[in-house]
Amino acid sequence: MISTPIGAKSLTINFFINTMNLILETDRLFLRELKLSDAEAMFDMDRNPNVHQYLWNKPTKNIDETIAIIESVRNQYIQNNIGRFAMILKETNELIGWAGLKYNTEIVNNKVHFYDIGYRLNEIFWGKGYASEASFAWLDYGFNEMKIKIMQAAAHTANIASNKILQKIGMIQTEQYLEDNISWNWYELKNPNI
Incomplete structure (x- = not known):
């Protein structure tokens, strides 16, 4: 168990590591590896046009x-020892989205070989603070355990x-860039422990 102050907030994370199995726990969520058995719930989320409004x-x-997306993410676990994880609501044990870290090997904003933090939620779970909660956990893990x-x-x-x-999680916008004629904000946060 780790207890780490992040900003004005204190976050407790329980984590367990087995062979290639990492689970982060927050107050309301379990964050665990994506599995093929998650396909139906992920498809339900990703077929919604509202979820993809800002994703081309x-x-x-x-x-x-x-x-295919789940298999790609699972390959990232093997190649990069990290990737997006299923966001499981403790109360109901249902997949409500994904969140996590990704080691980017493709060019984004003229950058390559960097870690990014991301999240996506099924629309019915928007506005409840789950993405922030999961992201705080991933920042803590990335900075304190992975030493990013x-x-x-x-x-x-x-x-x-x-x-x-x-x-909200402390990222600082450092620039704007265009990709396929779409404007994006670029954020960065330095590890406060390094």
Whole structure:
């Protein structure tokens, strides 16, 4: 168990590591690896056009796409020892979205080989603080356990909710950039322990 002050908030995280199994626990959530058995719940989230409004408006069309995404994330666990994790609501044991760290090997904002923090929620769980709660846990884990020097993130400029979440967890907007003629805000946060 780790108890770490982040900003004005104190966050307690329980974590367990087995072979390739990491679980973070917050007050309301379990954050665990994505599994193929999560495909139906993820497809339900990702086929919703509202969820993809600020993601190039490309909702998932069939469950096979979702399965391919989960397999890709699971490969990231093996290649990079990290990736996006399922966000499980403790109260109901249901998958409500995903959150986590990703080691980026593709060019984003003219940058490559960096860690970013991200999240996505099923629309019915928006506005309840779950993305912030999960992100605080991932920042804590990334900075204290993985010793990441700088965390990065991007949010569509018009996505007010996502920008507020990144600001709430302490990320600082350092620039704006265009990708496919879409404006994005770029955020960074240096590890306060290094």
